[in-house]
Amino acid sequence: MEKAPLPNKVREFSKWYDEVLSKAELIDIRYGVKGFVVYRPNAMIIVKKIYDLFEDELKKRGHKQMLLPLVIPMSNLRKEAEHVKGFENQVFIIERAGGDVLEEKLVLRPTSETAIYPMMSLWIKSYKDLPMKLFQSVAVYRHETKATRPLLRGREFLWIETHDAFATSEEAEAQIKEDLEIAKKVYDELGLAFIVVEREEFDRFPGAERSFAYDALMPNGEVLQIATTHYLGQKFSKPFEVMFMDERGVNRYPYTTCFGIGISRTLAAIIITHGDDYGLVLPFGMAIYDIVIVPILYKGKEKEVIKKARRIEEIVRNAGYSVKLDDGEETPGEKFYKWEMLGVPVRIEIGSREVSEGTVTVFRRDLRKREKKKDGELVEYLGYLKSDMIRVLRGRSWNTLKERxxxxxxxxxxxxxxxxxxxxxxxxxxxxxxxxxxxxxxxxxxxxxxxxxxxxxxxxxxxxxxxxxxxxxxxxxxx
Amino acid sequence: MEKAPLPNKVREFSKWYDEVLSKAELIDIRYGVKGFVVYRPNAMIIVKKIYDLFEDELKKRGHKQMLLPLVIPMSNLRKEAEHVKGFENQVFIIERAGGDVLEEKLVLRPTSETAIYPMMSLWIKSYKDLPMKLFQSVAVYRHETKATRPLLRGREFLWIETHDAFATSEEAEAQIKEDLEIAKKVYDELGLAFIVVEREEFDRFPGAERSFAYDALMPNGEVLQIATTHYLGQKFSKPFEVMFMDERGVNRYPYTTCFGIGISRTLAAIIITHGDDYGLVLPFGMAIYDIVIVPILYKGKEKEVIKKARRIEEIVRNAGYSVKLDDGEETPGEKFYKWEMLGVPVRIEIGSREVSEGTVTVFRRDLRKREKKKDGELVEYLGYLKSDMIRVLRGRSWNTLKERxxxxxxxxxxxxxxxxxxxxxxxxxxxxxxxxxxxxxxxxxxxxxxxxxxxxxxxxxxxxxxxxxxxxxxxxxxx
CATH class of the missing domain: 3.30.110.30 (C-terminal domain of ProRS)
Structure with a gap:
């Protein structure tokens, strides 16, 4: 059997992970500032897809997108006592800009409760303003003292944070269930298994009354927290004086929740969960192309093969797939290696035999299996693969979790x-x-x-x- | 004639601008840190649309999206002499994080040349790696000493920055033309007139060999720079030691360009150029809804009117428009005021007369004109309005510019x-x-x-x- 290009994912996970990030050109760790990495284009395609899926699902359920400033005045951060205790030892601090010393120290957002609540106190006046369900898609900054790992534990990481306010605790509690439904919907589309736990009292988000965590599974059996939901009760609305007048004219504090979705960690979970010793494995719509076509050229037959490859390219493109006909100078083997490393879901191989038979050889990345199909069956088969591959990935992920x-x-x-x-x-x-x-x-x-x-x-x-x-x-x- | 809810845009521009930002719930300036504002959901819908249009156009022309860290080591910033002179007096500086003093000072990106070039020196080895065309969609940070204005002059603003490297100066020069085509395509879709100038030698971007600016027009005749393209020659590739081996095996420095597209300022230009004394005016796809339906209820006829309004809502939604049937308790006049302020392109009014006649009254926001249409003509008319309104907005913008x-x-x-x-x-x-x-x-x-x-x-x-x-x-x- 051919030798896999990467170390074994289970036995040498750390080496496998570093190599796949580098060889699939996902993340560059050579930026030179500890805990900060560069997201290369192949990673950004996946990041955009994850953001789109979550943002669409949040919007369908009544959330609206906003954008708060990156910087938070130190005095805001200090308003909720437990919260500041949890974060003050890990915030990046700005004291100067250009030649000037700032009047008030600013911190880079470690999370945005202390940025949004002062605004909510301006926006919420009446029960008619509730529920208020907002989110933003941003990076957050935490000076982690533990060892950093690209995407898994960094000082800059991408996420979505919702900030929701409700008139009653019941509605706020119901939002926790909705957050779970949102996560379930999107992680299903990404093929990721996860478990959801309510944290013990001694292990909550600083300032939260109840905390919930979404854990994905790593190959070594450890778990990775990819999202969290917190029930904040009135713990933030009170110090920030967020109040609304209810139907009877009484001023009350709303009940609030927040939902933090780790986009960097979800990206890591996709890479780690689906990937194998040949590189990335991605469902349709998340790799650089859905399909690559590799012509297998024999002397004297080049023209026919290329002609057929072009015709198949046209057919596949018209069927709505993103496709690349790789007619470069590398050998077929080099091309196979490259596109497998990048996780392209389907490879179509066309040689002189396929020309004479009226067939194509279709390789699916998830199972690393070839199947020959009549030309006329190709489009229908691709439709099948599109849904079958995500089903296979999702099933594999859940089975691995259940076995553990x-x-x-x-x-x-x-x-x-x-x-x-x-x-x-x-x-x-x-x-x-x-x-x-x-x-x-x-x-x-x-x-x-x-x-x-x-x-x-x-x-x-x-x-x-x-x-x-x-x-x-x-x-x-x-x- | 009814009194407009906003001050006159031309005569009292500053007041008009502040009021439209507030009443259309676009931007909140009460965050409490000078030069930093909150983007509310109505603004973010437009921001997303602008980003999507530019990102799609950049990708079509071979650019790939990446993401660089927010922070740049001070030593990087200092590598290109003119560049650092241009920016060192306006960067936000991080010296501490949590309890620790950082080994090296970090600055918040004022622009990312000094972040990307060290990476390009790792990524570019051979002529086969060129052209390399990358972009990122991020916020940048400049401690402007001049007075700040929301979206127009801030200390945090949203933009896209491309960073492109080419083997020859000719290809780099050609990119300048392509940047212009990209801008032309997108600003046309947004209905914005602009002029493009090559800056004089004494007025270039710090470190650039040639600078180009895209200027939009303000109501008072002043111009607003909404984008810039810079030809950097080898001014950055040399100090950052970006080199490639050409076809003959000779190591050479690539020629580079960058294109900065001001998303915050483009948002401002859309608000200012199209808006009128009744609020925002937006083309289809950029407001909270494309269409609102306002039932005009008379005693005894409520049921029929609501029934027809629901039927029309269904028809319009099936035709692919985002639509809101506003059956709230406000008066029709209050509803008209609210949806005009938010720039909803089309309002459909349905009263008992429309029920008996089999018609709808259609109000278009750009011209503030009503027209009665037979029910069966509605969908075709909406298709016409969708293309006609952007044509009208674009024409108005170009005429205003030409007259000046x-x-x-x-x-x-x-x-x-x-x-x-x-x-x-x-x-x-x-x-x-x-x-x-x-x-x-x-x-x-x-x-x-x-x-x-x-x-x-x-x-x-x-x-x-x-x-x-x-x-x-x-x-x-x-x-």
Whole structure:
């Protein structure tokens, strides 16, 4: 069998990841500022697609796009006590511009609660202004002290943040469900499996009353948080004096939520989840082309082959696919290597045999399988591949996740399954000491929280202390 | 005649502008950091549209989208001597993050030449890598010392910047023409008139060998630079050591260009050029809805009217328009006011007369005219309005510009026409002293440069010193 061009994704994940980012020309890490990377065109095609999918879905559900300034006055950041504690040690600070010292220090947005709430206090006056559902698509800036990894843990990362305000806590709670539906819809289209947990009290977003996290799976069994939803109650509306007059003329504080969708991390999850040892694997619409045509030229037959390749190119383009006829000087093997690395979903090979037979050889990237089709069957087959490939990718992703999930009944089982890199469901009492104990003895398994996308009732005592369990939680290592 | 809700756009432009930004809920200036504004949803719809049009056009012509970090190391900024002189007094500086002092000072990108060229030196190795045509859609940051105006002169503004590298100066020069074609195509779709000038030597972008500016017209006769193209020659490729090996194996420096498209200023130009004393005027596809339907309810006829309004809503939506049936509790007059302020292109009014006649009353926002149409004629008429309204807006914009343009033959004529707020075409010797003289005596008329979209040959001596003229230049006040 041919040798794969990349290190093995599961066994040598770090090397695989660095090489695929570089060889598929996705991310350049040589910019020279720690935690900041360059998104190359192949990455930006995927980034745009992810943004489009989420933005469309948010708009369909009543969100409107806005754009807040990058900079936040330090005094704003300090208005919500827990929030500032969570972020003040990781904000980038601007004190000077040109020759001038600024009157007030500014920070680069680490998240935008303290930018939007002063504006909401101006925009919201009456119950008629509610619900107010806004979002922005921006980069945020956090001076992470931990080691940085491109797309996974950076100091500049792309995301979407919603900021929603409601008259009642019930409506705000309902928004949490809607956020989950939005994520489900889009991650399905991207073929990504994920689990959703409600965080424990000791592990919430600074200032939040309830926090929810969306975790995707890494090849080593660790989980990667790709999105979060927070129920903020009135914790932000009060200090920022956001008020509305209700139907009876009474001034009240709205209940608010926010939803942070990690676009950089979703990009990473797509690369990592679908990719293989030959490079990127992408569904239709996300690679540089949907289809490449590679003519296989034999002496004396070049003209016919090229003629057919052009005809097929025309047919495929007219069917609505983005297509590239690669008639460059490289060998077919070099071309196969290149387009597979870039994750182009379909390759059509045309040689003199295909000319004489009236066929085309179609290679699908997800399964790395060739199939011969009559010319007349091609367009219908491409339609099938378009839906089948995303189905295959999605199925593979969910199967991998399900195979990793295991229920444990005791400390011993927990330690054994943790040793195998499983994602563990266990009964839990809710105490931080137990979470700390588990983390220490499993070398890093964290209580991710209570699963809410497929809730499970406790079936026994806390797996760690043996006292009464309040809920079933997911235990996993965080990437 | 009804009283217009806004001050007169021409006579009280500043008041008009501030009020339309606020009443059409476009921009909120109350964020609290000088030069930084909030883009509200109605503005973001237009911003997205402008970005989409330019990005599509750039991609069609071989540009690829990338994304560079926000921050640039101070040492990069200092690599091109003229460039740093032009920007160092207006960059925002980051020296600290969290508790740490950064090893190297970072600046927020004022433009990204000094971010992209170090990367190009890694990406470009051979003539096969050229041309390299890249762009990014980002905000840039300049601590302007002049008075700020929302969208027009801010410290954070949205733009697109291309960075293109070519093997030969001829190809780079050809890119300047292509940039002009891109601008022409998109500004035509937006209905905006503009003139393109090549800047005088004393007025170039810091580091550029040739600079070109795209100017739109303000109601007071001043011009607003909405885009620029720069021919950088080898001025950046040399200090950043960007090199390629040519076909003969010789290492050479590529020739580069950049194209900066002011998205914030284009938004301002759309608001200002098309808007009137009743609010925004927008072509189809750029307002919150293409069409609003306002039922005019008389007692006893409500049901029939609402029924017809719903039927028309269905027809219009099926024809592909975004439509809102406004059956809220406000009076028809209040609804008219609101949707006109937001620039909704078409309003359909339906009362009991329209029900009995089988007609609809169609109001077009650009001309503020009503026309009655048979129900069966509606869809065809909307198709006509869609193309006619942008044609009307574009024609109005170009006529206004042409009416302002005047040729002068002497100092006296120049001073007289300058007093009338005209945009002036005059013969010019090329000397900075003459430009300074003109500026001083006309209270601010600048030599904008030689018009290149419709070149004119000199027909006499320099309008100021009377010596030989090298070219015809545009003289105007800059907004």
């Amino acid at each position: 999930l295991v229920k444990v009944n005791s400390r011993e089982e927990l330690l054994e399954e943790a040793g195998k890199g499983k994602i563990i469901l266990a009964n839990f009492c809710g105490k931080k000491e137990c979470a700390d104990g588990i983390k220490a003895e499993t070398r890093g398994y964290e209580v991710r929280g209570r699963r809410i996308d497929e809730p499970v009732e406790p079936w026994g005592p806390c797996v760690w202390c043996g006292e009464g369990a309040k809920r079933v939680v997911v235990l996993a290592k965080a990437f | 343009l005047v040729k002068v033959n002497s100092r006296e004529e120049l001073l007289e026409e300058a007093g009338k707020g005209k945009i002036i075409l005059a013969n010019f010797c090329g000397k900075k002293e003459c430009a300074d003289g003109i500026k001083a005596e006309t209270r601010g008329y600048e030599v904008r440069g030689r018009r290149i979209d419709e070149p004119v040959e000199p027909w006499g001596p320099c309008v100021w010193c009377g010596e030989g003229a090298k070219r015809v230049v545009v003289l105007a006040k800059a907004f």
